[in-house]
Amino acid sequence: MFPNAKASEMLAVLATIDPATQAAGAVSTGWVSVANHLGFLALVQTGVLGTSATVDAKLQQALDSSGMGAKDINGKAITQIVKATGDNKQVLVNVKPEELDTVNGFGFVRVTVTVGVAASITSAQLLGVNPRYASAD
Numbered sequence: 682m683f684p685n686a687k688a689s690e691m692l693a694v695l696a697t698i699d700p701a702t703q704a705a706g707a708v709s710t711g712w713v714s715v716a717n718h719l720g721f722l723a724l725v726q727t728g729v730l731g732t733s734a735t736v737d738a739k740l741q742q743a744l745d746s747s748g749m750g751a752k753d754i755n756g757k758a759i760t761q762i763v764k765a766t767g768d769n770k771q772v773l774v775n776v777k778p779e780e781l782d783t784v785n786g787f788g789f790v791r792v793t794v795t796v797g798v799a800a801s802i803t804s805a806q807l808l809g810v811n812p813r814y815a816s817a818d
Contacts, residue, residue, distance in 0.1 A: 693718070693809040698794055700728070700804035709793040710807050712746045715778045716788060718809035723774040723792045725759060727767055731799025736762040738794045738805060740776055742787040750787070754780060764799075 695718075696710035715721070725738040739758035744750040757780070759772045781787050792805045 691811055692722075693812070694806055695721075695809045696791065696807040698792065698803065698805040700726070700802065702800050703794065703796045703803045704800045705734075705796050705798060707793055707795040708803075709741075710791045710805065712743055712748055712789040712791050713807055713809075714746070714789055715781060715783075717813055718811060719778070719813060720810040721776045721790060722808040722810055723757075723776070724806045724808065725772045725774070725792070725794060726804045727762055727770045728802025728804075729768050730762070730764045730801040731796075732764065734764045734767075734799040734801045735797035736767060736794065736801060736803060737797070738772065738774070738792060740774060741791050741793055742781050743789045743791070744786050746789055748789075748791075752782075752787075754790070756780075 695713045698708050727736055740754045741751050742754050757774055757776055792807050794803050794805050
């Protein structure tokens, strides 16, 4: 689309779940406004998973930056990662603002990663793609 643009002008790291051993349970990024980018990309990563562990991740939407009215974005969840095949994996999930319930005012997104059964190494990033008005960073 913009052959002379640098990748750093087209992508911005907006929110992260930093690499760490995550106990069983859910961890989420902060809420990010969708107003400044034409698309978003969630990158979910695993390291070594605990015995019989599972990892799920999904994108959610909300009405404001405090998470009011939070709900899942339809079709924006990963296929569950399991210990047997899930060590050291990466999964990408794309979302466009038009896939959100913007008619009802949902203009914020986040990534939630849920570990089941046993502590596991995980991380996630929410990237803004194609800024509306300026370089992404």
